[in-house]
Amino acid sequence: MMKNNKQQYQEAQLFTVGSLFAGIGGICTGFIQAGYKIKWANEYDQKACETYRYNYSHQLYEQDIHNVKNPKDWGYVDVITSGFPCQAFSVAGYRQGFNDSQGRGNLFFETARFIEEIQPKAYLLENVKNLAGHDNGKTLEIIKDTITKGLNYSFIPFILNSKDYGNVPQTRERIYIVGFRNEGHIVGSLNQDFNDNSSNCMSNTVSNKFKIPKPISLTRKITDIIDRSTVDKSYYYESSHKYYPELEKTMIREDTIYQWRRVYVRENKNQLCPTLTANMGTGGHNVPLVKVDNQYRKLTIQECLGLQGFDPFQFKFPNHMAKSHCYKQIGNSVVVPVIKRIALNIKYALS
Template identity: 50%
Template sequence: MLTVGSFFAGVGGIDLGFLQTKKYKIVYANEIDKYPSTTYNANFEEKMDIHDIHDIKGSDIPNFNIMIGGFPCQAFSLAGYRKGFDDEQGRGSLFFELVRILKEKKKMNALPQVVFFENVKNLVSHDHGRTFRVILDYLEELGYKVKQQVLNATEYGNVPQNRERIYIVGFQSINAYQKFSFPLPIELTQKLEDCIDFNSRVNKKYYYTSQTFKQYNELKESIIKDNTVYQWRRVYVRENKSNVCPTLTANMGTGGHNVPLIKCKGGIRKLSPKECFNLQGFPKNFKLPAELSDTRLYKQAGNSVVVPVIKRIAINISDSLESI
């Protein structure tokens, strides 16, 4: 059983993808935000360490074979400020805390065999590619041979959400590196109605009305089809004509820009948090703590990962390690 150390774990989407393969065991998980930590602890045996990563030493963490993490992406995101390592909130620089921990593990002769990171597609092109080059240089300095690829959930996860992300895998072993390849595309057989309940009346808080939304008439004129997803784009409605959901974002619960909307029984409504987690490929039995507000759950779903894509990559990683 390969051991895993998880960083910036959020609600555990990456962790879950690895665990679903039955090849890995989580021995450590870290996330500073107490709200996704609450969701994580409701679903995983290994309980979350909620200390600031700046305060965590390599010697304080159990040794592990694989480091996984989705280091904060807002600084590199098309939906964010694109400031990268210069982000004034320090989010871009958090990658260097992972490097620090790896260096400390190396001094202990306990450097992980593999690193696996997920991030926004824009990370590759940010600052004309210089940001990504810095990341690769640091990993290569530590001895990792790195492969990376942008994968879309619709093509590689059988999930009806248009979500492109960069996946980065680094191996200490040149043989494992050479054996590893990213998954091949698969057919999208899962439909929107497998993730979204178009046929039932849900809690009234999810519905838009003329009393609760001043541009309701624009919604009513544009949102006319069942079994598809629209987006409210501040001043207009955009229909997604590819029969998949647009990329879920962390601000879906604020009622502002890029809110996915559907026409269903009872009228026009936004997706529920559970439906958003469904569209990220989380299993139906994944627990969403009742004490957390919908706004926090929307943020957690939007910040998470597509679990089936992670699982497919995790299988290929373990196969590569087993072959050497």
């Protein structure tokens, strides 16, 4: 069917996105909801790729980006996003940083290579909060110098907690870094409000138009996400289970989430979900638990999706996908509403 002038104009106004380390598409979903067009995405994990292809139809490059000789072959995009692997900087990991034995820390420099080759109008980086203080701040300093001095993009870092910025009842702090092309002289700091720092902001720059999201009220509760109907029995602990006496003793409330911590149960008294992790489906540590109708069970896959801001009725996993893989992929993802707010503000700045 021939596109009319209005359709062609609307498509011309869409900013395009290239997503590195896309996972199951949390960052992509946030940008799509903000009105962008995903031109291509990249992910190397086989299981995550299966889930991604199950939910999205745009181009997915399933390969190690170390082996991509010419990033331009993937096509120009207005924005490059990168949730490069966080394990190298995570408190939960070995915190090896750029010296990570599996090479995950060095994947930032692959992101920088793509930015340098493609020259997008803007970029968004996402990682664990611990990246900010890793190696006494030296790691973040290297990233800043690479982006500003090496690539000539601005550097605007900020830390957001999903409970304060995404209206999602999960405590999940992440560092985000945003920057714009040809503005390498503009550098923000985590210790100051970039938008109120007139020395960094110049009225004729795109960076000045970008606003770090402000806190919003948390109106969604744990009880809005927990499924009160009967779920699959595999999620429940039977009375014969060796952990059952501990669950029965500690889990007394139905309006919060508990967490199995290897040998004991911890109650989250702030009525928020603790940070969902990639290993929450292995059964040994950080397993989120709820009490429903005097029964004790793990959070379902759909509940975990909801706590990451996905629509659990629209986002689906392939039917054959093992629960452990689903939990891992959700734990490695991002809180979609937070990404959407950042994406909207990037869009406003570019417009």
